[in-house]
Amino acid sequence: MSAAVSPRPGDVQLVAQAVTFGYPGRRILDRLDLTVAPGDRVGLVGENGAGKTTLLGVLAGRLHPQEGTVRRHGTLAVVEQDLAVADEDTVGTLIDATADAARAAAADLQAVIDAFDHDGGDVAALSASIARYEHLAAWDVDRRVDEGLSRLQAPRDRDRRLAELSVGERYRVRLACRLAERADLLLLDEPTNHLDEGGVAHLTAQLRAWTGGLVIVTHDRRLLDDVMTAVLDMDPSMDGRPVLYGAARYADYRFARDQMLRRWRARYRAERKRARVLAERLDASYEGLSDEWRPPKGSQKHRRGTRARQHVKAADRLIERLEAQAVDVPVPPPALHFPDLPSVPPGYPGGPLLEVRGPRVAARLDLPGRRVDVMPAGRLLVTGANGAGKSTLLAALVGGVGLDRGTRTVAPGVRWGVLAQEGPGERAPASGGPSPTAFDAYARHALDLLDAGALDPDALVPVAALGLLSEADLERPLSELSIGQRRRFDLACALLAAPHVLVLDEPTNHLSVGLVDELTAALRATSAAVVVATHDRQLRADLADWPHLDLGG
Known part of the structure; x- marks a missing residue:
């Protein structure tokens, strides 16, 4: 793979050539090339586990490539997620x-x-x-x-x-x-994770004025838009390699990425169709050995054997030509298939689906005189500083915490789906035994909802139909999935019961920027009611036309 940012006049800050790095049984980086010159600001994006932090460690010299070289010119500064002290x-x-x-x-x-x-x-x-x-x-x-x-x-x-x-x-x-x-060269790993709005604004101004080279791992779409001159997408493309998009705007990167995915999926469908044709011709050719080329028994014995051999050779030559023309196209990444969610339960009497009045949870939330309701197909965006009570309010809406003061009312038959900051995919097995597979954990979650009367068996949303995880990933133990894959699993669990109300707490955490874009579009279009609490600047901008509750803090 070649991912070179065009050098500007002056000294090149970083050159990585044919860098390969991996762990036993898994190759993370495969012959990756990257050049960063003064003024280049490269954003590393991709699913959790795609190799972003690993690449940053190799570029910083903390990890040594198994093949290839990394050359740095000038001074280096690195800020990783945690600091050994x-x-x-x-x-x-x-x-x-x-x-x-x-x-x-x-x-x-x-x-x-x-x-x-x-x-x-x-x-x-x-x-x-x-x-x-x-x-x-x-x-x-x-x-x-x-x-x-x-x-x-x-x-x-x-x-x-x-x-x-x-x-x-x-x-x-x-x-x-x-x-x-x-x-001269600054490497940052998720720099906006621990900052409030004022801190992010200061960071953005500093990075935009940076005269050296920058390489930044981030899921922050607004930071990509405000700062980066190029995006290196670590998720695999059709040839299995990361791709560098020389886009100064996030929208340009997403357009180019989406176009690549469309070509990939079209090519995959064409190759699958070619494979089916090959199999059908193979079957038809060998069936002809016993049907079309068999003269009556007892006559022309030698001619029968000769024609059979000729027919086998012709079939083999046909198969060789078809196989020579075939291209091994890997399975494209799944696309989100958001289910068609209902807006109201049967026999809905009217009024709010969920409502809390004057909620108070000691030391966590206090909204005297406030009423928060969720109407059918309604929308609510909840914002506020860390500790302001966003997660507590969402938990109060769905009955996850008791109220020290105030009331909570739920319309009959309402089902809700909850994406908490820690979902089923983050929790260890209750027995302390081996981690269940994602399929088994999904089934267990369905049974728990059924026992609680929170699931209509006729409205179950199959996890395999959502495009959030591949079939191979669903067969793996939850403990072996990356944090991003477990977050996808948690989102699937939130959709399992075909909810009338979706309540999502920081839904962009640990998800790739591509999936966040798909999810945002789905949330805007769904017939279910949606409540979102988020600190994500781009998501807040995308949902700016929703009713807004700011808890301050």
């Missing part, structure tokens, strides 16, 4: 390390100036030192670090031990410091 490391440790490059540049410039011979000095060396000092804005590094910590809401106490911080806090401290460094 020593017990004695503090916030100040990271801040001091951040300023080292700037201070070294300042010291180098001062040394060059002190030693410069005005009559025959090395002007090129002096110019290079000045350029490096100005590029790093070494005089401003302390202010940049302080601003970054503040804007990203990261801990600023220099004595705070990193080991005592949460993963999100450690990430924000590291991100603020790395942005202040102004490295």
